[in-house]
Amino acid sequence: MKDDSLDRNTIKSCLTVLERLQEHKHYLPEESHALRQLQNHLRRLDACLDIDGSDSLEKDLDDSAKSILESFRERPRQSPLLTSSSTLERSIMLGNSSSLPFPNLNSAGTNNAELSQLMSQFESLENFDVFKLAKLTEDRPLEAVTLTLLHRYNLCDKLSLPVNKVASYLQVVEDSYKDNNPYHNATHAADVVQALAWLLSGDSFTRQLTDLELLCIIIAAAVHDVGHPGVRNDFLVNLGTDAAVRYNDNSVNENGHAAMAFELLYNPKHNFVAHLRADERHFFRRTVCDIILGTDMSQHDNHLKNFKGKVQEYGTNIGQWPLEARDVLLQYLMHAADISNPLRPSALSSSWSKRIMEEFMLQGDRERAMGMPVSPLCDRETTDWKKSQLVFLECVVRPVFESLVPLAPNGASHALSSIEFSRSSWQSGSLSRPSSELSLPNDSPAQPSVIMDKVPSSSIFALEDVH
Ligand SMILES: [Zn+2]
Numbered sequence: 001m002k003d004d005s006l007d008r009n010t011i012k013s014c015l016t017v018l019e020r021l022q023e024h025k026h027y028l029p030e031e032s033h034a035l036r037q038l039q040n041h042l043r044r045l046d047a048c049l050d051i052d053g054s055d056s057l058e059k060d061l062d063d064s065a066k067s068i069l070e071s072f073r074e075r076p077r078q079s080p081l082l083t084s085s086s087t088l089e090r091s092i093m094l095g096n097s098s099s100l101p102f103p104n105l106n107s108a109g110t111n112n113a114e115l116s117q118l119m120s121q122f123e124s125l126e127n128f129d130v131f132k133l134a135k136l137t138e139d140r141p142l143e144a145v146t147l148t149l150l151h152r153y154n155l156c157d158k159l160s161l162p163v164n165k166v167a168s169y170l171q172v173v174e175d176s177y178k179d180n181n182p183y184h185n186a187t188h189a190a191d192v193v194q195a196l197a198w199l200l201s202g203d204s205f206t207r208q209l210t211d212l213e214l215l216c217i218i219i220a221a222a223v224h225d226v227g228h229p230g231v232r233n234d235f236l237v238n239l240g241t242d243a244a245v246r247y248n249d250n251s252v253n254e255n256g257h258a259a260m261a262f263e264l265l266y267n268p269k270h271n272f273v274a275h276l277r278a279d280e281r282h283f284f285r286r287t288v289c290d291i292i293l294g295t296d297m298s299q300h301d302n303h304l305k306n307f308k309g310k311v312q313e314y315g316t317n318i319g320q321w322p323l324e325a326r327d328v329l330l331q332y333l334m335h336a337a338d339i340s341n342p343l344r345p346s347a348l349s350s351s352w353s354k355r356i357m358e359e360f361m362l363q364g365d366r367e368r369a370m371g372m373p374v375s376p377l378c379d380r381e382t383t384d385w386k387k388s389q390l391v392f393l394e395c396v397v398r399p400v401f402e403s404l405v406p407l408a409p410n411g412a413s414h415a416l417s418s419i420e421f422s423r424s425s426w427q428s429g430s431l432s433r434p435s436s437e438l439s440l441p442n443d444s445p446a447q448p449s450v451i452m453d454k455v456p457s458s459s460i461f462a463l464e465d466v467h
Helices: 008-024 029-049 062-073 086-094 111-117 129-135 141-152 163-176 186-203 202-206 211-223 232-240 242-246 252-263 277-291 298-313 323-338 346-368 385-403 410-427
Strands: none
Touching: 008 029, 029 385, 062 385, 111 129, 111 141, 129 141, 129 186, 129 346, 141 163, 141 186, 141 211, 141 323, 163 211, 186 211, 186 323, 211 252, 211 277, 211 323, 232 242, 232 252, 232 298, 242 252, 252 277, 277 323, 298 323, 298 385, 323 385, 346 385, 346 410, 385 410
16 A cells, blocks of 8 residues: 555645645535545545554644643653542542432423434434433433444344343443533533444444444443543542552553443343353453543554554454454544544534533642642643644544544544534634633533634644644
């Protein structure tokens, strides 16, 4: 596939020209089709050439952008350990896993028609509003969206899963997400499950996944942040919490989510996999744990490199992929769904970015109050909000979806168009920094911002321009 006459810079220039052509001229359908084909071919070629990760995309970043990127990736940093705070940590990590009274989703009364209408957009990236779902289900979006996705692939029937136990498990999982986290709450988990639904719906690779693999990734998406304490791994490590000690400072949050997910599952009232064969149960546990642990942002570079390597080694017919490569794929799809907020329409995307930044800022407030150094991206006063979002978009989100072009051309092309639109919106200022008046976490997303005309595509690496 490698073509010495077409290096990455040339390909990127050609793609830029193609994008400009598409913006400024109306084409006949066959001309548009030909342009899109050419664009997809170049993106595929670009993805294949970029096997060594995204370093080449990052070389032009300035120092502050590089530091922002490191912070998003949550690369381990050396920080002085503070004294252990086991009580705080226990309440953070273990949460309250008791079941709460739960309204039956099918008896939402007057909301039923609206709920049906919303769920008819279940596989749409643009038309599905998870905040609306939360309202219509009386704060049960996770159960609703996960059951719908399981039903979409008929998994309860095919794997003879007891539906009542699946539902009760999802209820107890949903209860174990912390409502007061601005971002890492059950609505985020529901959003990720729905993004996964979109990702699985657009391309033929999904047909090559087994029923058990589909079950694993759907359940993993639902539980992947369960019990999240609302602070990042570094915070727990720097504080010397029991969880950090228990998990040897490695993926402390993600290990906690996986442990909690299986503690809840192994309650006989909820154990919907108990009847599976031993090898299937073993596969389920191993795969779900791997997918959850893979959501640690510090794994981003590994995911990118591993996934591209598998595509290069085995091609795009995943039916031919060995088991370990399929595991890489499942983790990668989950990672893609988990960082898909910026692909949403601006009102939703803006709401999510406000939430994650507010969660970061609350961590920064706690760090300051405890006399700890304030973590990068967590300082209300100094964090360059706009630049952070652009770095995340261009250096984290974009490479993931570019690399999916060979395997999932429809979904990836759609995502790349959304990324381009989102970048333009951030650069034009129509998506702005969070206001201190933001009501969290139960507010609806803001009304759609007026998006300025799409600016001509240019390299994000002129980040200085956005100040
Ligand atoms: Zn997440």
